[in-house]
């Protein structure tokens with residue numbers, strides 16, 4: 001049997017922040033392509049995860065959470081990316097959390113109804129329900145609210161019920177040659193991966209003290225045989241945040257650097273030398289040039 005790809009398409013993944021979009025894409029693709037933290041709004045780039053199975057290739061467009069209020073430029077850019085992703089897709093997965101339905105979900109559904117793209121509903125985090133019988137009335141209510149092409153309850157975290165979702169999705173892939181080689185799982189450059197991994201380690205350690213106002217820019221990236229040498233800048237908004245990110249005697253920054261280096265070494269299977277610098281630029285979330293250089297929107 002030939003394994004050549006005959007059907008390939010884009011699967012948009014939308015949903016309010018923190019419903020588990022990144023976790024789902026990572027689980028479906030089978031490796032970590034998008035960073036996951038417990039803090040909402042961690043996904044900024046339009047990251048693709050690619051899964052090739054036999055003659056079918058699924059390209060997941062893992063979008064930032066769609067937000068209803070958008071006071072700052074960064075959020076506006078994120079919103080636009082999310083909507084573009086949904087419009088370009090062959091099929092859209094609308095993620096919600098089991099047992100929860102709020103105004104944000106409602107607003108996203110309203111936006112999706114305007115698109116002429118088929119939408120399937122994914123009810124994630126079913127493992128958090130005390131009693132799975134609660135799912136039935138919840139599913140019934142939602143299927144009355146909209147005409148979804150399919151509804152799949154699952155747990156992205158526990159990797160439960162993922163196969164039925166892939167079966168549903170495969171019907172929507174148009175006839176097309178592959179977009180990516182079968183062994184490729186992501187369209188991200190190593191620089192983007194490095195920036196995301198560093199930002200994940202940062203968020204895990206300092207997000208309570210420095211909410212959102214953090215960005216990572218890779219300043220230089222060099223390959224020297226089996227070593228990759230990176231210099232990265234951590235941008236913060238205020239001088240007062242420097243101490244938090246650096247920590248007493250540089251301890252916090254050192255821990256972040258070590259954690260990021262170890263993860264990159266295992267991802268890339270080579271040695272990594274990582275230098276981190278902390279710099280202040282007031283108002284960076286409103287600076288289109290800086291955002292553009294980090295791959296977040298920009299004009």
Ligand SMILES: Nc1nc2c(ncn2[C@@H]2O[C@H](COP(=O)(O)OP(=O)(O)OP(=O)(O)O)[C@@H](O)[C@H]2O)c(=O)[nH]1
Pocket residue numbers: 015016017018019020021022023024035036037038039040041042043063064065124125126127128154155156157158
């Ligand atoms: N219990 C449980 N937790 C989950 C499940 N899926 C995701 N989570 C958790 O929910 C949190 C948010 O997951 P993400 O995948 O980052 O959510 P997201 O929708 O991509 O979030 P944004 O990037 O902010 O848009 C993380 O702490 C995940 O571990 C699930 O099936 N069950």
